[in-house]
Amino acid sequence: MDIDFSSRYPAHGGPVTPGSSGAGSALRGTAEAGPAEGRQAVSALYEAHAVGLIRLAVVMLGDRPAAEDVVQEAFCGLYRRWDQLADKSKALSYVRSATLNGCRSELRHRIRNERRGSPPPPVTGAASAEQAALIGEEHHQVLSALRRLPGRQREALVLRFYLDLTEPEIATAMGISHGTVKSTTSRALAALARLLGEAAR
Amino acid sequence: MITTGDRVRAAARAAADTVPPDSAPPLRLPAPPRRRRWRPGPGRLPQSLTPLAAAVGVIAVLAASLALTSSLTRHRAAPRDRALTAAELGGVPRYYVALSGPADGARSAVVRATATGRVLATVTPPRPYGAFTFLSAAADGRTFVLAAQRWWRIAPGTRGLSAQTRDDATPVAFFLLRLRPGAGPPRLTALHVPGRLLSGSLSGIALSPDGRTLALSVRVAEIRLVSLAGGPAREWAWPGSAHSTQEWAGNAKPDGAPLSWTSNGQALAFQMWTKSGGITQVRLLDTGSAGGSLLTASRPVVTFAPVRPGGLKTGPLGNTLITPDGSKIVTVTQLAAESPGPVPAGRVAEFSVRTGRVARIAGTGRVVPWDVLWTSPSGRTLIVSGLAGAHSARSVLAILTGQQVALLPGAPPGTDNVAW
Numbered sequence: 165m166d167i168d169f170s171s172r173y174p175a176h177g178g179p180v181t182p183g184s185s186g187a188g189s190a191l192r193g194t195a196e197a198g199p200a201e202g203r204q205a206v207s208a209l210y211e212a213h214a215v216g217l218i219r220l221a222v223v224m225l226g227d228r229p230a231a232e233d234v235v236q237e238a239f240c241g242l243y244r245r246w247d248q249l250a251d252k253s254k255a256l257s258y259v260r261s262a263t264l265n266g267c268r269s270e271l272r273h274r275i276r277n278e279r280r281g282s283p284p285p286p287v288t289g290a291a292s293a294e295q296a297a298l299i300g301e302e303h304h305q306v307l308s309a310l311r312r313l314p315g316r317q318r319e320a321l322v323l324r325f326y327l328d329l330t331e332p333e334i335a336t337a338m339g340i341s342h343g344t345v346k347s348t349t350s351r352a353l354a355a356l357a358r359l360l361g362e363a364a365r
Numbered sequence: 366m367i368t369t370g371d372r373v374r375a376a377a378r379a380a381a382d383t384v385p386p387d388s389a390p391p392l393r394l395p396a397p398p399r400r401r402r403w404r405p406g407p408g409r410l411p412q413s414l415t416p417l418a419a420a421v422g423v424i425a426v427l428a429a430s431l432a433l434t435s436s437l438t439r440h441r442a443a444p445r446d447r448a449l450t451a452a453e454l455g456g457v458p459r460y461y462v463a464l465s466g467p468a469d470g471a472r473s474a475v476v477r478a479t480a481t482g483r484v485l486a487t488v489t490p491p492r493p494y495g496a497f498t499f500l501s502a503a504a505d506g507r508t509f510v511l512a513a514q515r516w517w518r519i520a521p522g523t524r525g526l527s528a529q530t531r532d533d534a535t536p537v538a539f540f541l542l543r544l545r546p547g548a549g550p551p552r553l554t555a556l557h558v559p560g561r562l563l564s565g566s567l568s569g570i571a572l573s574p575d576g577r578t579l580a581l582s583v584r585v586a587e588i589r590l591v592s593l594a595g596g597p598a599r600e601w602a603w604p605g606s607a608h609s610t611q612e613w614a615g616n617a618k619p620d621g622a623p624l625s626w627t628s629n630g631q632a633l634a635f636q637m638w639t640k641s642g643g644i645t646q647v648r649l650l651d652t653g654s655a656g657g658s659l660l661t662a663s664r665p666v667v668t669f670a671p672v673r674p675g676g677l678k679t680g681p682l683g684n685t686l687i688t689p690d691g692s693k694i695v696t697v698t699q700l701a702a703e704s705p706g707p708v709p710a711g712r713v714a715e716f717s718v719r720t721g722r723v724a725r726i727a728g729t730g731r732v733v734p735w736d737v738l739w740t741s742p743s744g745r746t747l748i749v750s751g752l753a754g755a756h757s758a759r760s761v762l763a764i765l766t767g768q769q770v771a772l773l774p775g776a777p778p779g780t781d782n783v784a785w
Contacts, residue, residue, distance in 0.1 A: 215384060218389055220381070235389075236390070243394050303379040307380055310373065322373075356369055
């Protein structure tokens with residue numbers, strides 16, 4: 165059985181030089197985690213970042229229940245791989261990428277279903293008429309156009325304009341090169357402008 | 366002018382705002398992940414190496430068969446190392462860490478199971494450090510501190526002890542090694558130890574039993590206590606410069622463990638050396654004192670008299686450990702003497718801290734003891750390094766419990782830099 169030394173060292177890991185604090189304060193002090201500590205660390209990370217990631221998934225999917233499922237699965241994946249995660253300070257990056265991957269899978273799943281003739285889920289940007297009303301017609305049009313973009317272009321725009329990530333950060337999150345981020349974002353903006361123009365007409 | 370990007374930003378935020386703060390559902394984590402076995406190396410071979418691995422496996426099986434046949438037909442094989450029973454282990458921690466590799470080369474830390482000697486993991490110092498030089502363990506048997514330094518090869522023909530073959534001008538780095546049996550491989554983490562310490566200045570380390578404080582033997586004239594939770598270090602220095610006198614505080618031969626804690630962390634035993642006679646005294650430093658003079662903050666508990674006037678001292682061969690309960694000093698004696706004795710030569714002796722006299726001579730069976738590496742709280746169970754076998758040619762680690770001796774299986778040859 166492992167021994168918990170958390171009471172011996174300060175919460176940030178004490179004398180141990182932690183890596184970058186990309187995971188935020190929620191993860192500090194858990195660099196030496198075993199299974200129990202891993203559960204604790206992942207739970208703390210969820211507490212701190214779940215809403216933000218659900219919001220990201222809602223923007224991507226337009227469907228809150230699906231967004232919650234994707235985020236839940238991303239954190240479960242993080243927990244399952246906790247011991248293999250060499251740099252715990254990158255846990256937030258990991259779970260954000262996992263959320264984006266989950267959104268991609270969900271969208272692919274929807275496309276397959278549409279091709280088979282299944283009715284598509286509501287993509288109104290909210291789970292209820294009330295929420296749709298809250299978003300407003302102008303935003304609704306933009307979100308609808310956004311969701312007509314290819315997945316990669318949609319991701320690039322959401323990461324760029326919703327999360328305000330830099331191009332290198334987007335490249336890391338999407339697993340593509342810096343140059344591809346630039347070209348994808350540029351094409352996505354052009355396509356979106358075209359779609360919005362069509363919508364305006 | 367509102368750009369398309371601005372419209373995306375506003376729309377995305379409006380959609381995101383439909384998720385109120387604190388509205389995330391509870392996290393439903395699965396059952397704990399299956400525990401991975403400890404493995405020292407990477408888990409899988411690259412595919413291209415599979416045929417090679419198969420060939421090596423066949424050759425290994427053939428070689429093993431030939432060796433076995435030869436052994437059975439020519440002579441009876443020497444008794445194989447066997448796993449020790451719980452009674453033989455006598456409360457010794459389950460794992461130990463030994464520095465492995467040439468004294469004048471790269472040295473890694475090897476984690477082994479005490480009962481079987483099985484190598485559980487090998488940890489190499491992270492770049493740019495090339496060699497671990499000292500190690501020490503906390504009382505939990507899971508927490509270790511390792512000192513590391515860069516190393517460069519000394520020009521051919523350079524001679525001397527290992528102390529002289531190490532580089533002495535690069536900073537020492539300290540690492541925390543945590544064993545996590547059943548939970549993953551050991552984890553090495555850099556420690557922030559305040560103050561710049563050059564490798565040639567360090568002559569020993571000792572981690573306090575609670576793992577909170579690291580004692581450093583510096584320039585064989587100072588003892589420095591560093592809180593691993595941060596805060597200023599405290600230092601005690603022997604009066605005068607160590608090299609201008611004939612006295613050294615701490616061990617100048619870096620294979621030893623010149624510092625040893627009591628379990629309550631209130632006292633630290635250290636060795637006093639003279640250039641002519643080796644260890645002449647074991648002293649106890651009051652670790653609660655404010656720092657300053659090592660002479661006034663410590664008291665002698667065992668004094669080794671010279672065998673003859675001006676001659677060699679009867680002092681220990683190497684380590685002088687204090688039992689965690691603070692009652693005894695344990696060491697391997699160097700020469701026979703009457704004071705503080707009677708002290709036989711080359712035996713594992715326990716000296717009373719209260720009287721400074723011999724309290725017990727431990728039986729070592731056929732093991733010729735070389736050094737004491739670990740002691741149980743009262744000193745009843747000890748681990749020693751030594752020599753055994755025909756012509757005492759085999760390096761061994763042995764557990765001494767009362768008068769019983771059990772060899773640790775699979776112990777690496779010639780290892781003194783070991784910590785439990």
